[in-house]
Amino acid sequence: MKYSAQNTKKKPGRPAPDDALTPDAVAEAALRLIDKVGEENFSMRHLGQELRVQAMALYNHFEDKDAILNAVAGLLLSKIKVPQGNGSWQSRVRDVAFNLRKMALQHPNLFRLAMTRPTHPRSALPLTEAFLSALADAGLTADEQATTYHACFLYTRGFCLWEIEELPHSRELQSRELADIADRYPRAAATRRLIVEPDPQQQFEAGLNMILAGVSATRPRPNKK
Amino acid sequence: MKYSAQNTKKKPGRPAPDDALTPDAVAEAALRLIDKVGEENFSMRHLGQELRVQAMALYNHFEDKDAILNAVAGLLLSKIKVPQGNGSWQSRVRDVAFNLRKMALQHPNLFRLAMTRPTHPRSALPLTEAFLSALADAGLTADEQATTYHACFLYTRGFCLWEIEELPHSRELQSRELADIADRYPRAAATRRLIVEPDPQQQFEAGLNMILAGVSATRPRPNKK
């Protein structure tokens, strides 16, 4: 079911000011389209059609497709709400991580894009800052903050990508194959079920808690706020 | 610089048994090719040329391109050596993680493929088993093993992908942009340097140790071996 031609018979040439595209409009439309159809089904022609425009018109506003994807990534990151800190530093770290995961679950087709693009350092800064502000309150040195932030972020991102992209496939794995596996790797097969079957939210929280416990263990007397 | 036609003038028809392709030969060639040129420059025609064969010949041995990529992923995973356990459970977990990272650094163009494809559960089993055997010796319950394994694995994979795919880009970020960043997010900018500049090996180890410390903290009295 290819997207049909829908009789776009527009004359070439400069459009009326109100009908003109803007980079923002292009980026927003691209975001909505990818959200709907996934990145692998997103093409310049497809996006053009969504905007009632030929594909090449988009190149007046963006260098190439890559630039559009970068813009989409930045746009999505800018929409993540970062909680202003209340409560213990642990619960603030958790809040940030939970917000990230919430975005992942709401926009599974956009999450990888948002977390992967080079735009990332720039637009993810509020998020980073929220993480670090919590870790600073834990009394960590700058070095420890860096390591801890990195570990928490990588874990959170990795878990969300796993939950979105791998868990669904894992769940439909044939029991035939599972039996085959269980023969030679009994422990791995059993563990597989313990990872795939339980509530992901709890799994996520348990892993994050483990990291936070490691932080506390390394540095047993944090500053009281 | 497109790969040139190199005068492949072979007659159609069934080849001599010695000249015939095999699925294994195709998968190995694909692995080598992707290792060299990266997944995004890997095409059926390109692979065919490597094997002195038209692209369509490959479809006699694999369903489609996706199936070839799956085979490559499995092939690479099967080549990872898993250390048989010596030393404390912590050092055994570290060994497995280090082996994974070693493979990542040796084959940066193949690592994402290997870690992403659905083949994963099947071929990664020896690796999983090695992780779990160490965690079992730590005295963890099956549930705890599952959570811990998952956290360690996600962290390791996430770190390696970051090191391979993001760190290089981060390092060439313009100082102009950095200054811009430092104004509004001083903490994040400072942390960025602490993450991007130090030795990745030490960073990786520090993060992993943090997780392992969390495990020990949660369960302070492991079984002695």
Add this chain to the structure above:
DNA sequence: CAACGTAAATATACATCGTATATTTACAGG
């Protein structure tokens, strides 16, 4: 040993993709 079915290759073709280039149009500034 000849006939034949079929496995494994080539040959050709198509839709789709990103995008380079050329053309067209209408607004904006002198």
Add this chain to the structure above:
DNA sequence: CCTGTAAATATACGATGTATATTTACGTTG
């Protein structure tokens, strides 16, 4: 009003994955 230019269309090219048709020679069977 004239004109330069911004923003659109139109067209075209090279790649890509792969469906389909064709060709060839191996292996089997009479």
